[in-house]
Structures are given as structure tokens and as C-alpha cells.
Amino acid sequence: MLQAIADIVRLDGAEKHFxxxxxxxxxxxxxxxxxxxxxxxxxxxxxxTLMHMVAGTLRPDGGQIAVRGNAEASYSVARALELGIRxxxxxxxxxxxxxxxxxxxINHPALAGFGWRRKAxxxxxxxxxxxxxxxxxxxxxxxGDLSIGRRQMVEVARAFTLTREPLHLVILDEPxxxxxxxxxxxxxxxxRRFVTSGGSCILISHVLGEVLQNAxxxxxxxxxxxxxxxxxxxxxxxxxxAAMGGAEGHQKAAAETTxxxxxxxxxxxxxxxxxxxxxxxxxxxxxxxxxxxxxxxQTDLLLAIFSAASRAKAGVEVxxxxxLVAGDRQADGIFAQWSxxxxxxxxxxxxxRNGLLISPQxxxxxxxxxxxxxxxxxxxxxxxxxxxxxGNQQKALFARALGSDAEIVLxxxxxxxxxxxxxxxxxxxxxxxxxxxxxxxWYTTETEELDNCDQVYVFKxxxxxxxxxxxxxxxxxxxxxxFGDAA
Amino acid sequence: xxxxxxxTVPKSSPRGSGARARMLRSLLPALSLALVLIAIAWLNPRAxxxxxxxxxxxxxxxxxxxxxxxxxxIAGNELDLSIGTFVGFVGCVTATWLRDAPLIGVAxxxxxxxxxxxxxALIHLRNLPSIVVxxxxxxxxxxxxxxxxxxxxxxxxxxxxxxxxFKPPYIPFPILAALIIAAVVHFGLMRTSYGVILRGSGxxxxxxxxxxxxxxxxxxxxxxLTGLFGVLSxxxxxxxxxxxDANIGNGYTLLSIAGVILGGGEFVGGRxxxxxAVIGALTLALAASPLLTFMHxxxxxxxxxxxxxxxxxxAARVLISRRER
Numbered sequence: 001m002l003q004a005i006a007d008i009v010r011l012d013g014a015e016k017h018f019x020x021x022x023x024x025x026x027x028x029x030x031x032x033x034x035x036x037x038x039x040x041x042x043x044x045x046x047x048x049t050l051m052h053m054v055a056g057t058l059r060p061d062g063g064q065i066a067v068r069g070n071a072e073a074s075y076s077v078a079r080a081l082e083l084g085i086r087x088x089x090x091x092x093x094x095x096x097x098x099x100x101x102x103x104x105x106i107n108h109p110a111l112a113g114f115g116w117r118r119k120a121x122x123x124x125x126x127x128x129x130x131x132x133x134x135x136x137x138x139x140x141x142x143x144g145d146l147s148i149g150r151r152q153m154v155e156v157a158r159a160f161t162l163t164r165e166p167l168h169l170v171i172l173d174e175p176x177x178x179x180x181x182x183x184x185x186x187x188x189x190x191x192r193r194f195v196t197s198g199g200s201c202i203l204i205s206h207v208l209g210e211v212l213q214n215a216x217x218x219x220x221x222x223x224x225x226x227x228x229x230x231x232x233x234x235x236x237x238x239x240x241x242a243a244m245g246g247a248e249g250h251q252k253a254a255a256e257t258t259x260x261x262x263x264x265x266x267x268x269x270x271x272x273x274x275x276x277x278x279x280x281x282x283x284x285x286x287x288x289x290x291x292x293x294x295x296x297x298q299t300d301l302l303l304a305i306f307s308a309a310s311r312a313k314a315g316v317e318v319x320x321x322x323x324l325v326a327g328d329r330q331a332d333g334i335f336a337q338w339s340x341x342x343x344x345x346x347x348x349x350x351x352x353r354n355g356l357l358i359s360p361q362x363x364x365x366x367x368x369x370x371x372x373x374x375x376x377x378x379x380x381x382x383x384x385x386x387x388x389x390x391g392n393q394q395k396a397l398f399a400r401a402l403g404s405d406a407e408i409v410l411x412x413x414x415x416x417x418x419x420x421x422x423x424x425x426x427x428x429x430x431x432x433x434x435x436x437x438x439x440x441x442w443y444t445t446e447t448e449e450l451d452n453c454d455q456v457y458v459f460k461x462x463x464x465x466x467x468x469x470x471x472x473x474x475x476x477x478x479x480x481x482x483f484g485d486a487a
Numbered sequence: 488x489x490x491x492x493x494x495t496v497p498k499s500s501p502r503g504s505g506a507r508a509r510m511l512r513s514l515l516p517a518l519s520l521a522l523v524l525i526a527i528a529w530l531n532p533r534a535x536x537x538x539x540x541x542x543x544x545x546x547x548x549x550x551x552x553x554x555x556x557x558x559x560x561i562a563g564n565e566l567d568l569s570i571g572t573f574v575g576f577v578g579c580v581t582a583t584w585l586r587d588a589p590l591i592g593v594a595x596x597x598x599x600x601x602x603x604x605x606x607x608a609l610i611h612l613r614n615l616p617s618i619v620v621x622x623x624x625x626x627x628x629x630x631x632x633x634x635x636x637x638x639x640x641x642x643x644x645x646x647x648x649x650x651x652x653f654k655p656p657y658i659p660f661p662i663l664a665a666l667i668i669a670a671v672v673h674f675g676l677m678r679t680s681y682g683v684i685l686r687g688s689g690x691x692x693x694x695x696x697x698x699x700x701x702x703x704x705x706x707x708x709x710x711x712l713t714g715l716f717g718v719l720s721x722x723x724x725x726x727x728x729x730x731x732d733a734n735i736g737n738g739y740t741l742l743s744i745a746g747v748i749l750g751g752g753e754f755v756g757g758r759x760x761x762x763x764a765v766i767g768a769l770t771l772a773l774a775a776s777p778l779l780t781f782m783h784x785x786x787x788x789x790x791x792x793x794x795x796x797x798x799x800x801x802a803a804r805v806l807i808s809r810r811e812r
Contacts, residue, residue: 057697078699093697095690097757102683107698112680145506360614 006032008068008169008200009054009085015062016049016224018369018403023049025224026063031169036191036201038215038232040208041244046224047204048372051171054202055087056080058365081107084166088159089173092151096144100124100154103143110164127157131190132183152178156187160194169200176210188214208240220244266408266439268317269308271301273462279315280457280464282439284407287430289453290443292482294413297462298443299327302410305441309408320439323347323406325397327413327443333397334385341367341381343396347404370399375425391422398426402433409433411442415449427452447475458482512807516750516766519800523773530781537659544661547772548651549574549724551665553739554746554768555672555761556716561747562676562759563709564689565610565617569625570717570743573599574736576632577721582641582731585722589644600714607710611703625740632733639732643725651726665765672761685709689757745797746771751804770800 010030016023024046031037041047052058053065056077065072067083080086086107094103101121105111111120121139128135132153143151152175159170172191176184191201191214205211211218211232218235220228220243228243235243263284270279280301282288290298302324307313309322326332335343345352345363352362367381374395378388385393394414401409415423430440431452442453450456456473458466458481466481527543528535534543553570560567577596585592606624610617653660676682687695688705696702720739725731748754749770750763774796779789 055697076699077697081699087697089697093691093694095687095694095757097690098683098687102687105680105683106687106695106700109699116680117678142506142509145509357613 007066008033010066011050011053011060011063012066013063014050014053014060014065016046016053016058017061018366022224023369024053024060027221027224027226029054029219029226031200031202033168033200034195034198035217036195036203036215038211038218039202039204039221040206040211040218040240041221045221045244047221048173049224049369050221051087051173051202051204054080054169055085055089055171057087081165084168085171086159086167086169087171087173088155088175092148092155094143094151094155096142098143099139100137100141100143100146101139103154104139104158104161107158108161108163108165123161123163124154124157127161128153131157131160132186135183148178149180149183153183153187160190167199169202170194171202171204173204174206175203176205176207184210208237212237212240263437263439264319266318266320267305267441269301269305270315271297271459271462271464272304272315273297274315274464278464278467280441282408282441282455284439285434285437286455287434287440287442287453289450289456290441290459291447291450291456291478292459292465294445296459296482298459299412300462301459302412302441302443305408306410318408320407321405322408322410323401323404324410325401325412325414327411327416329390329393329397329414334393336386338385339382340371340376340378340385340388340396343385344370344381344399344403347400347406351405366403370396370403374399374402374429391418394418395422395426398429402429407437408439408441411440411444413443413445415444415446423449447478450478508807512804513751513760513763515800515804515807516760516763516770519749519803520766520770520773523770523778523796527773527778527781530778534777534781537657540659540662541654543777544659544665544769544772545727546724547661547769548664548668549720549727550739550742550746550772551668551765551768552716552720552723553736553743554750554764555668556713556720557743558672558747558750558752558759558761558764559676559685559709559712559716560617561744561752561754562686562689562757563706564692564755564757565706565709566744566754567621567713568618568740569621569628570713570720571736571738571740572625572628572632573714573717574721574724574739575731575733576628576635576736577718578725578728578731578735579632579636579641579733581647581722581725582643583635585647586642586644596718600711600718603714603717604707604711607706607708608703610710611706629733629737636731636733639730641731643729643731647722647726648729651723665769669762669765672765676759676761681708686757686759689755689759742768742771748804749797749800771797 007030012028014024014027014029027046027050029050039047049058053060056075056079065075067085072079095106101117101124104120104124105116108120125139128137135150135153137146137150137154143154146154156172156175160167175187179187188210191203195201203211203215212235215232218230218232218240219226220240222244263286265281266284267282268279280288290301292298304313304316305318306322306324308316309318335346341363344367348366349358352358352366354362364381370376371378371381376388376392376395376399378392385396388396397414415426434440442449444450450473454470456468456478457464458468458478460482466477468477533539553574556570557567577599580592580595584595606620609615610620655663676685684695684700685705685708688702692702695705721736724735728735746767747759747764748767750760750765750767752759752764775793776789779792784792
């Protein structure tokens, strides 16, 4: 019990799902008094989700959260603030239309009544002076006029200001991302002073050196789980990178995905015009390529599989829910008048519902999760889908399919007109999802993309003419089968 | 007029240009008002007098109140397209029930403010576009106004007539009223600690939620304030015109939006200025008919000329904002 009281915050088995995806998968995490915990992991590893939970902005779907040894049943932002837990979020959260002093007021309900303006200004000014000497920021400056680095300084300083509420734990999510080396050093030195004086801190950073030098303990996350946790001294750079995993290029991963076990049958389909006994078979965890010249029946087969999922169809057997990533995204994929968030959520409405209506909050959470996971580059998921570049629009369509409950994802040449960077990201995602047991049926006109597949069926005139395993796959063979035999 | 320049002279260079452009922009409403006044003085020097202002700014008080009402919703990134017909509805209630059965009249007016608060809650909870909701409501208010007063008529309560015909020494009443409205709202929205939260909800709603504030409450408060000032506007209007008409306020919707924007407000981002909004309303009231009459523009062309003035002033604002970037 003593141990529990020494903890500022402790999460046991914390879980969070966004749609079918587990962002946090049973995480145990704690921060002791007077401790600086470093938290590292790749994008989408679940760090931010975990921190939102500690700060009270997200509710866990499972598990418990305890603060200073007391289990908190209805934990919220207000409760977290009351208990002295604060968070500097990665996205800047100042109001650009308000002055520095007014922004300070927002975090302190106690700053009210006569003379609050002066009190707020003094409070933030003193803290800025303490953390960043010669910062050059005045409390009357409007936040929107400040440079991004200065805004970040204000935000950090604001988190450490003290009025009525206590201050025990500050979460710093990428606090130095917009600071130059000098100010970053000032901040980290202040964090050390704060920790020495008994405060606690969670430091999230992609700069591993910062974490290694300033944290007492380091927690490494991957895929919504804690994969390593030890004293900072036990890690060095290489060990951290190894623990984070997945950093090495996708080529290695591609070579590794040789399946030995046979998954459950997901799809068995025979094209309508197939005369011989050849059929397409896809199992759980497989990526199946559909190759051949464009327009030789690949899309028809995908659509047949898609409709067979809802209504029985001769020659096609489907055993799990299906989602389709359309190839012609303008005509078949995108709801042109809708926001990005709505475009992503449409396939998962069942889960976004609250009673009879769609919950805007869940929709926003769902969209934000996928924004991070798949890296959709937009300032606001409520923007119209056309505010995105083509590659990012396609990512949104992938998010729509991958976020759904579908175990089978049909891809109808989805990479048309998509830049190489986006392609590589999506390849990685597809392989990752396949490793988790999803089945992909991937029609593509680009032979290189077939390298990602476990099995490739070559189509010609609406028929399957060849079935190539991973190791027998070459461009030559595909071309040969596309043009060859039955004319 | 010096009160509209809140910022001091910028001290350091990096954000100096931004602050300067902002100062320029906050001066623009006063500048445009001054221009209109100078034009009037040049065309007809006798208009610049106690009596002249009383006459020219006759309708400025209800316009200023409606503009303030609009400013509150705009501060929360919403828009109220029903304010005009709402003012008309309030006018009809004022000219009938408020005179004949004051208790019912007061209850109806308070109830209509409550309806505004509920609209704010609805818009927030269901994430509805305020334009659609208030457009719908504008027909509701209009319909109610016609039910109450099918044809023009009614009479303002005597106490209201007495207030609106008040003649203070030296300062014309419309100017005094404008000063008071601007000062009260400026203090409430720009200086109090909850005013910061209200404006913050337009600036960065997510940040406010994370700091533990209720966005539902801010939206309700902003809409209720719009309702309150809408009621004041309708009553002031009837105090001046003495009788009502169901269509009396219809022009106020666009006038109030124009007044807010003319006064330096922006449609999104919680950037509004009560003093600017009042100045914007005065400018519009002056440019609307006195200036154009003095310019011998026939009434047929006055509406178009009014629009032209609006476009010129707003274009100047866009030019200044663009330089900010």
C-alpha cells in the first residue's frame, strides 16, 4: 500500500478502442512522486492516447486509474486539475485571439474577480522569467502574434503556474518540438529542478537524447502496449531504438512475412466466366494480389465478393465482414460535401452511435485516432475532404476501411496517383494489419506492389489464368500469363 | 475615441508588425466613422449640431443594440440570421402586450431570451450549423410577429417613449446611449474573467474543453446574451417609432452582421470588438440615409449606394489584414 501512495498516478490494464482498433491494449503505467518518466515510441504507438487518459480528456474503455492510491471512478479533466495533474498537449492549445495573461486565466478558475488581469499577468510573467530568462514575451501580447516557439514557451510556463489547485504532475508531450536548442535546454533544466523539488513529470519526446538525459525511468510503447520499462541508466540509444522496433525499413518486413500456419478461410470465389475449377482462396492474415492487364475482370470479382458479403451469391463464399477501398476515389470513394471525419466514419456508424444518433464526440475521436495512425496531413479533420491532397484523400479512404469491423479488405487499385511516400506508408500499414489477421484482396496495376502479396492470381478475360506463390512471383511470369495460353 | 486602441506602442520587433497592423485595423472603424462625419459636415455643416445628431442618429440605438446582439454569437463562431425578425417580434410584443398586460409582456420577452439559450444548447449538442437553425427560426419569429400584430399598429408603453425621447444636456442622446452600450459590453466581454472564457470558446474551443470549461455553457450564455440585446433593440426601436409592424426589423439581420464586421470583428476565431461594433453600427446608420440624402442621391439609389460604402470599407479592411501576413 505504501508503494501505491507514493505513486502520483497509476493505470492498470488501461484499454482504449477507436472503432475496431485497439489504441491501448491493457497498459500498466505509473508515475511516482519526484520522478521524471520518459515515454517513447513511434507515431501511433499509443503514447498520446495514454497521456490523454492521464490528463482526463479521454475515458478508458477498460482498466482502472488511481491517483495517489485512490481509485478514480469518474475521472475527468476537472478532476485531474483538482488533483494537480496537468498536461501540455502536443498540439498548441492557446487561444490565438487572447492575450498571454488571458490564456493563463483559462487554466485557472481562481483567477477571477477584481484585479484578476494583473494577477494573471504577474503569474505568467514570473513563471516565464523563471523558466526562460530573457524570453522577450509580454503578458499583454496576443497569443496569435507570437512565433510558434514563443507560443510553446507560454504554454509550458502556463502549465507550471500555481494558484488554487495543487501541482504534482506535469505531462509534457513533445515540449521542445518548436524550441531552439537554447530554450529547450532552459526548459529541461527547469524540469530537472521541478523534479528535484518533489514534483513529477512525464516527458514525451522523439529526441531520444533528451529523454535519456533527463528521465529517471523510461517506458517504451509499441502498438498500444508497454514493451519495455526500466531505469534510464539501463537504456542507451540503440537499446531504445530496438525496443521501439519497426524502425528498420519496410523491405525487411516484407521479406519476413512468410506465413507458416494456415489461417481460417475468409474468401473462396470463382469468377463468373471461369470454366475450369480454378478459384481464388484467401485466408486470415493473407495479402492476395490480383494481377493482369487492367480491366480483365479483377474489379468485377472484387465487387462480386463485396456483394456476396451481404447476400448469398453463387460461386462466392465470404465468411467475414468486408470493406472496399475504391480505386476511382472521386467517383466511388469520396463523399464530396462531407468533412474528412465524416468520410472516415461512414463505414463504422454502428459504433459511432449514441442511442439513435451519431455521437459527434465519438466521430471526432475516431477521426483523430486515424489522423495520427495513418498520418493524414490536415490541421482539422472537420475540413472538407477536398482540402486534402490526393494521397491524403486516399489515406482517408484506407482509414475508413481499416477503422471498420471488416476482416476482409478489398482494394481496387487504390494507389493510382498517389505519391511514393504515401504508398510506402500504406504498404506498411497493410502488412501490419495483415499480421493482425486481416485479409487483403489487392488488385493492382503496378507489378512492384505485388511484392507485398503472399499469393497472386493473374486474370485474363475475366478468368483466373495463373496462381503464383510468393517465391515464384516475377514480373516476367505475370506478363507471360497475362498474354499467354487461352486466348 | 481613444479607448478603441487597446494596445500600447509595440516594444520589440518580431511581433511589432502584427501589432501595428492590428492597431491599424482597430482604428479603421473609427476612421470610417470620421470619414462619414467629415463628408456630412462638408455637405451640410448645420447637421453637425445637437439637433442634427439627434435626428441623424435617431435609429442608431436599435441598430447598435442589434449589432451587439449579433456580435455575441459571432464571438462564438456562429451567425444569427434571425435577429432581424426577432427584433420585429419583440417590437410587436412591446407595442401590444408590454403596454396592455405588462406581466405577460415581460414573461414573453424573458421566454424569448430563454428560447435563444435553448437554441445555443441545441446547436452545441447536435453540432448543427447555426446558419440553418437561425434561418429556420427567423420564419418562426416572423410568423409569431404577424400573429400578434397582423397589421401595423399598437403603441409603445409611455415609460419607453419617455426614455427614448430623453434629451440630456450638451450630448445628443443617441451618442450618450452608444457610449454607454459600448462601455458596458466592452467591460463585460473584454475585461471580466468570464468574458475571456466566452471569447476563448471562439478562439480555440478544444483548449477550453481541456482546461475543464463547459462549452455548452459558453454557447448558451452567448446565445442568451444575443437574445437579451435583441430584446433591448426591439424595445428601443418601438420607443422611437412609437408603433410597430411585423416587418419592422427585417433589415437588421444584415445590418447587424455588417456592423460587426465593419467594427473589426471576424466571422471566426473569437475576434470581436464591442466598441468597434457600436462604431460600425453608427457608421451604417449615418451612411444609410443622412449622408446619401445630403449627397442628393435619390432614394431609389440609396440602398445600392449604401452597399457600395460597405464594400469600400470592408475592402480596406481586407487590404490591411493581408498586409498582416
